[in-house]
Amino acid sequence: MxxxxxxxxxxxxxxxxxxxxxxxxxxxxxxxxxLDGLTPAMRLxxxxxxxxxxxxxxxxxxxxxxxxxxxxxxxxxPDRDDDVDPASVAEISAIYLMPEVWGxxxxxxxxxxxxxxxxxxxxxxxxxxxxxxxxxxxxxxSVAAGAPTAPYSGTSRTASR
Numbered sequence: 001m002x003x004x005x006x007x008x009x010x011x012x013x014x015x016x017x018x019x020x021x022x023x024x025x026x027x028x029x030x031x032x033x034x035l036d037g038l039t040p041a042m043r044l045x046x047x048x049x050x051x052x053x054x055x056x057x058x059x060x061x062x063x064x065x066x067x068x069x070x071x072x073x074x075x076x077x078p079d080r081d082d083d084v085d086p087a088s089v090a091e092i093s094a095i096y097l098m099p100e101v102w103g104x105x106x107x108x109x110x111x112x113x114x115x116x117x118x119x120x121x122x123x124x125x126x127x128x129x130x131x132x133x134x135x136x137x138x139x140x141x142s143v144a145a146g147a148p149t150a151p152y153s154g155t156s157r158t159a160s161r
Contacts (some may be wrong), residue, residue, distance in 0.1 A: 001064055001065070001066050001106065001109060002064070003063070003109055003110060003113040004053055005061070005062060006061035007051065007052045008048065008052050010047075010051065010063055011044060012040065012047075013063075013069065013070035014043075014051075014061065014063065014073050015040040015041070015042075015044040016070075017070055017072055017096050017097065018040070018097055019042070019043055020034060021096040021097055021098065021099065022096075022159070023035045024099035024102075025099075031081075047061075049082075058077050059077040060075070060076050060077060060079070060117060061074070061075045062110060062113050062117065064097070064101075064110050066101065066106070071097060071099035071100075071101045071109070072095070072098060072101060072106050072107065072110055073094070073095070073096060074090045074092060074110040074111065074113070074114045075093045075094040075095075076090055076091060076093065076114050076117070077091060078089065078091065079091040080093075090112050092111065092115075095107055095110050112160065120122045120159060
């Protein structure tokens with residue numbers, strides 16, 4: 001398993017992971033007709049735009065690659081909550097995996113990589129020896145549950161940087 005920064009060429013694979021994970025995770029929580037109608041082509045323009053951003057991108061996307069294929073992704077960037085400083089607080093806004101790798105530790109590895117990645121533009125890493133990164137990785141209360149970021153998207157998590 002390799003965790004790396006996503007590239008524009010990964011957009012199609014990320015869109016497929018996004019759709020497959022929703023279709024497998026949300027039956028009974030979302031209308032089945034809606035889930036059945038989702039296609040990677042519907043999500044592709046969003047991922048092409050995000051991965052094609054330049055100078056510098058606002059959202060960082062990491063992919064987990066297994067056997068040469070994208071098995072999951074994580075997206076992170078400045079926090080979107082109104083009550084925090086987006087220059088000092090990051091938000092992991094998405095972690096999605098192919099259903100075939102659920103329970104195999106891929107999500108945990110993506111979360112760890114997201115917490116360890118260089119901060120998105122405009123943010124700084126905590127000073128060396130700071131407990132923030134350690135506490136966040138350990139599931140401490142320093143990683144606070146936020147409000148849902150969109151219908152059915154789950155709860156966002158924020159970690160001070």
